[in-house]
Amino acid sequence: MASFPVILFEGGDVPDSLAYRAGKLGAEAYPNVEFLDVAGPRILMAPISCLGAGFAPDFHGFIEYRATDQGCPLTQVMVDAVAAGGLCLSACTASLLACDPVQVFCATVLRLAPSIDAMMVELALAEAVGNAVIHGNLGLKSDLRHSLAGLVEFNGRIAEQLRDPTLAARRVQMTALPYGDNGVEIQVSDDGDGFDVEHELGKPLEVGAKSGRGLALIRKVSTHIEGGRGGRTLVMRFLPAG
Amino acid sequence: MDIFTDSHSDGTRFTLKGVMSFRDRDAFSVILDAVNQRAGAKVTVDLTALEHVDSFGIGLFLLANEQAVGVGSSLHLLNPQGDVSRIFDLANLDAILSLKQTMPATGATARNSAPPRRIGIDYRHLGKAEDGSPCVGFSGRLVFAEHGHFQEIVENLIANGGPRVVLDLSELEFMDSAGLSMIMIAHEEAEAKQIALVLRNPKGAVAQLLSLSALEFMLEA
The missing domain is CATH 3.30.750.24 (STAS domain)
Incomplete structure (x- = not known):
């Protein structure tokens, strides 16, 4: 039976917006204090600095909290994933460009599915999150990344986009759920305009291409790949080899 | 990274503070000198205040250990914390190096306040x-x-x-x-x-x- 997640809020009283949203989505929220006796899988909501070296053993999710955020970042998808025995992580675009939660999430996914190929999952996750940040949330194309001069301009555009607080605050959300026989299903979602996954996968790729490899690589290293939410979610499944 | 040296009757103790990267290869030479000094020498490196180590830094520890084995001295690493502890774990260094915790390691809990540093x-x-x-x-x-x-x-x-x-x-x-x-x-x-x-x-x-x-x-x- 699914167990309703508990959101533990780091840094004082639970904000009203979180209490309301948690209640609406079938979860409960409490301040993150020591020796709290609550049932249900725990999700920590805290500043990105609290993600530290990883998820504590009794935590199943991490949601970055930013006091400046307009809305509460808790979503039904994350609540459902954790309730079903999975994991979740949500961070904003600015944080994803400043640190690397992918490593942390990948290490935690291996707790869930220890027999899958860690290297393959990390590569797929890094590709999906890179796409979600650059193409999804920042709305940038890769066409500039074909020369050093283009790369310099590309960096300038990233910095420019990040100066827009709305774009910097856009989220990337990762969830992982047990799948099949010792496998895992990972979803990576962004707040961008979405893209046609099938169309992108159908494009021929030159060996010497300097961009556009991400999806093809994910397809190679995963058991299954598909798009969802109008191309704003990428679903990837992995099964142990053999 | 800063290195502080302390000589005791039972050996030399170094304390590392800050971030250790390839930029510290020269500073680290005092530790290499210490392990190479004589057979039986005991060299302790306190990592409590070391915030981060990159793969080059790990290479330096492995080099120091290799030299200690060659000379017949011993190298002991004390209290890796947070990121450093995690990196040592990821690299399975506990199988090779002498690592000792005399105080609880931080960094593996949800309350840890160290920023998730990108290992860039x-x-x-x-x-x-x-x-x-x-x-x-x-x-x-x-x-x-x-x-x-x-x-x-x-x-x-x-x-x-x-x-x-x-x-x-x-x-x-x-x-x-x-x-x-x-x-x-x-x-x-x-x-x-x-x-x-x-x-x-x-x-x-x-x-x-x-x-x-x-x-x-x-x-x-």
Whole structure:
């Protein structure tokens, strides 16, 4: 039976917006204090600095909290994933460009599915999150990344986009759920305009291409790949080899 | 990184503070000297205040350990915390090095306040390859978020001059397709300056990515 997640809020009283949203989505929220006796899988909501070296053993999710955020970042998808025995992580675009939660999430996914190929999952996750940040949330194309001069301009555009607080605050959300026989299903979602996954996968790729490899690589290293939410979610499944 | 030295009757104790990276190779030489001093010498390195270590730093610890074994001295590493503890765990160094915790390790809990530091890309000169070509090494992780640093790296690579530059990837832990794109750009920029940029020694995930992308031709023959 699914167990309703508990959101533990780091840094004082639970904000009203979180209490309301948690209640609406079938979860409960409490301040993150020591020796709290609550049932249900725990999700920590805290500043990105609290993600530290990883998820504590009794935590199943991490949601970055930013006091400046307009809305509460808790979503039904994350609540459902954790309730079903999975994991979740949500961070904003600015944080994803400043640190690397992918490593942390990948290490935690291996707790869930220890027999899958860690290297393959990390590569797929890094590709999906890179796409979600650059193409999804920042709305940038890769066409500039074909020369050093283009790369310099590309960096300038990233910095420019990040100066827009709305774009910097856009989220990337990762969830992982047990799948099949010792496998895992990972979803990576962004707040961008979405893209046609099938169309992108159908494009021929030159060996010497300097961009556009991400999806093809994910397809190679995963058991299954598909798009969802109008191309704003990428679903990837992995099964142990053999 | 700062190194403090303290001599005791039972050996020499070093305390490392701050961030340890390839930039600290000279500072670390006092530890190498200490382990090489004499058989039976005991060298303790307190890591409590060390915030981060990159793969080059790990290489220095392994080197010091190897030299201690050779000389017959002993090297003991004390209290790695947070990121450092995690990196040691990830690299399975507890199987090789003498690691000891005399106080609880931090960094593995949800309440840990250390920022999730990106183990980004590091770049260093490795001297000359067998044919005399300059050899440079990447270590760490080369991913999409490294775009901002790459221009400087490419310019440094090209500044080595031709006709050939060897890029050693043995310490590069991870690379995504954006990282691969950056290497391809470096390759092309070098070519435009009549420099052949050849890749060497990719390991693990990096070797796998090159193979999956059918780009093994970029490797040294």
